[in-house]
Amino acid sequence: xxQINIKELFDESRFPSGxxxxxxxxxxxxxxVLVLLRLLIGLQLWLFASLxxxxxxxxxxxxxxxxLTFGIIVRVDMTGEERDKKSRIIVANNVSALDHFALxxxxxxVTPSLWELPNALSHAMGLQEMNMNSxxxxxANIKHFLSSSGYNIxxxxxxxxxxxxxxxxxxxxxxxxxxxxxxxxxxxxxRPEFVGVKLTSVASTWWMDVFWFMFVPYTIFTLRxxxxxxxxxxxxxxxxxxxEIADTLGIQTSxxxxxxxxxxxxxxxxxxxxxxxxQGGRTMPNAHIVANAEMRRMAHQVSEVFPLVPYNVIIxxxxxxxxxxVTISNILEGIVTYVPEPAPTNSASTASVSRIxxxxxxxxxxxxxxxxxxxxxxxIAEARERYxxxxxxxxx
Amino acid sequence: xxGSALRRLMAEYKQLTxxxxxxxxxxxxxxxNFFEWEALITGPEGTCFxxxxxxxxxxxxxxxxxxxxxxQFTCEMFHPNIYADxxxxxxxxxxxxxxxxxxxxxxxxxxxxxxxxxxxxxVVSMLAEPNDESGANVDAAKMWRxxxxxxxxxxxxxxxxxxxxxx
Numbered sequence: 001x002x003q004i005n006i007k008e009l010f011d012e013s014r015f016p017s018g019x020x021x022x023x024x025x026x027x028x029x030x031x032x033v034l035v036l037l038r039l040l041i042g043l044q045l046w047l048f049a050s051l052x053x054x055x056x057x058x059x060x061x062x063x064x065x066x067x068l069t070f071g072i073i074v075r076v077d078m079t080g081e082e083r084d085k086k087s088r089i090i091v092a093n094n095v096s097a098l099d100h101f102a103l104x105x106x107x108x109x110v111t112p113s114l115w116e117l118p119n120a121l122s123h124a125m126g127l128q129e130m131n132m133n134s135x136x137x138x139x140a141n142i143k144h145f146l147s148s149s150g151y152n153i154x155x156x157x158x159x160x161x162x163x164x165x166x167x168x169x170x171x172x173x174x175x176x177x178x179x180x181x182x183x184x185x186x187x188x189x190x191r192p193e194f195v196g197v198k199l200t201s202v203a204s205t206w207w208m209d210v211f212w213f214m215f216v217p218y219t220i221f222t223l224r225x226x227x228x229x230x231x232x233x234x235x236x237x238x239x240x241x242x243x244e245i246a247d248t249l250g251i252q253t254s255x256x257x258x259x260x261x262x263x264x265x266x267x268x269x270x271x272x273x274x275x276x277x278x279q280g281g282r283t284m285p286n287a288h289i290v291a292n293a294e295m296r297r298m299a300h301q302v303s304e305v306f307p308l309v310p311y312n313v314i315i316x317x318x319x320x321x322x323x324x325x326v327t328i329s330n331i332l333e334g335i336v337t338y339v340p341e342p343a344p345t346n347s348a349s350t351a352s353v354s355r356i357x358x359x360x361x362x363x364x365x366x367x368x369x370x371x372x373x374x375x376x377x378x379x380i381a382e383a384r385e386r387y388x389x390x391x392x393x394x395x396x
Numbered sequence: 397x398x399g400s401a402l403r404r405l406m407a408e409y410k411q412l413t414x415x416x417x418x419x420x421x422x423x424x425x426x427x428x429n430f431f432e433w434e435a436l437i438t439g440p441e442g443t444c445f446x447x448x449x450x451x452x453x454x455x456x457x458x459x460x461x462x463x464x465x466x467x468q469f470t471c472e473m474f475h476p477n478i479y480a481d482x483x484x485x486x487x488x489x490x491x492x493x494x495x496x497x498x499x500x501x502x503x504x505x506x507x508x509x510x511x512x513x514x515x516x517x518x519v520v521s522m523l524a525e526p527n528d529e530s531g532a533n534v535d536a537a538k539m540w541r542x543x544x545x546x547x548x549x550x551x552x553x554x555x556x557x558x559x560x561x562x563x
Contacts, residue, residue: 301410304410304413305406305410329399329402372423376421376436379421379438380449380559383448384560384561386447
């Protein structure tokens with residue numbers, strides 16, 4: 001687990017550079033025609049799926065049709081292990097928005113999703129609608145599905161794709177708690193040299209990714225099965241599988257989780273819109289950001305006066321009043337109701353005070369966020385220390 | 397009436413929290429009651445009260461800021477302008493009307509343009525330079541004039557007491 005900058009895990013642009021960009025440019029008209037054709041096929045498939053009764057033949061037809069729509073070719077790396085039919089859960093790395101389809105083609109798996117598609121179509125896509133309200137509900141649903149259906153489950157514990165060149169996102173360990181044995185699969189992809197569009201880029205949406213799938217002539221998914229792994233401890237199993245998949249891909253594991261990715265993407269988009277507004281001179285999105293910063297500043301002021309009032313309560317009232325003073329009176333006069341947050345160490349003993357001091361930088365800004373009681377205790381402790389130092393007394 | 401007093405006190409508390417003067421903190425003891433404050437004042441450097449952190453209580457009248465608050469130290473004090481029970485006697489805490497001695501100019505008296513911060517800063521300078529003419533504590537005033545060494549010794553004892561350092 002080395003210190004990999006999260007930036008390196010994603011490509012800022014999906015387009016190639018140099019001669020490849022020229023080739024891509026020349027290919028564009030053909031690509032657009034291909035997209036239109038494929039959209040048409042997709043529409044047809046969707047109609048079939050909605051109108052015809054759900055049966056295995058239909059599912060197979062749809063599956064083949066979708067191969068055409070997305071231009072996906074699935075191959076199995078024969079140097080790898082065999083697919084072990086006994087392990088019902090397979091775990092793969094995440095490379096694109098359509099991994100579940102490639103896995104469905106080869107391993108007869110479905111991936112839990114929230115999409116409400118016609119049953120046959122979603123199966124043909126390799127998706128299975130499941131209630132994901134909570135982790136426990138989802139695990140229960142998966143168990144139920146495995147016991148009642150012939151299909152297997154594919155999970156991608158990264159829950160977010162990367163550029164697959166530097167490192168994997170940190171594997172979530174719950175997929176490993178469903179069954180004690182799972183089969184890892186390594187997914188690699190390849191697109192023709194002359195249209196070297198990458199599968200995904202930072203802050204891209206699934207439909208953008210799918211659009212480029214339709215644009216390029218074909219995308220080859222190579223699946224390589226690894227040995228079935230068994231371990232009762234889901235955390236240990238997760239790390240083992242993560243390591244193995246990363247090694248097979250020749251990349252590293254990382255400590256960044258999918259929420260780090262989301263955070264990074266948010267920041268990236270924000271920075272881009274900000275620099276965009278600076279260049280373009282548009283002020284609309286910026287005004288929104290400024291308003292947000294202003295709101296935070298006001299909420300901060302109110303919460304300095306009332307450290308026990310939860311932050312979200314303050315924000316909610318500020319959104320209505322737009323004024324620090326009015327919100328303060330609202331809280332005082334009991335118009336705003338709230339559940340007080342657990343009181344911070346009011347009866348701070350000298351020991352805990354000195355601990356607070358050693359941990360916190362002695363800056364003016366940090367003192368503003370402490371409660372009045374804490375600031376009092378801090379002030380006395382600091383004065384005491386100064387006095388002891390100045391008069392050379394033994395620290396007692 | 398109390399509404400405007402409350403608003404004014406909240407504004408002052410906000411101001412004191414955001415831009416606290418050096419060595420002073422003050423705020424309501426309890427957020428339910430904004431009319432009773434607690435303040436900590438650091439003894440100014442280079443004086444006999446140097447290094448001490450002196451706690452005091454401020455009680456605001458319902459018609460604040462028309463009337464001044466009352467201030468009382470809650471620790472033991474020995475100072476010409478502080479009564480034995482800790483009450484502070486300085487001109488800024490007196491409304492222009494009630495001038496018992498008649499020697500305070502109205503410029504340094506309480507008026508609504510004054511503030512908690514100004515009171516506390518006045519108290520800091522009072523600690524540095526006692527006014528031995530207004531004898532709130534006659535013994536202290538006398539000792540300040542006649543036996544400065546003894547006064548300083550007592551002051552240092554009080555400083556240590558506020559810091560919880562054994563004498």
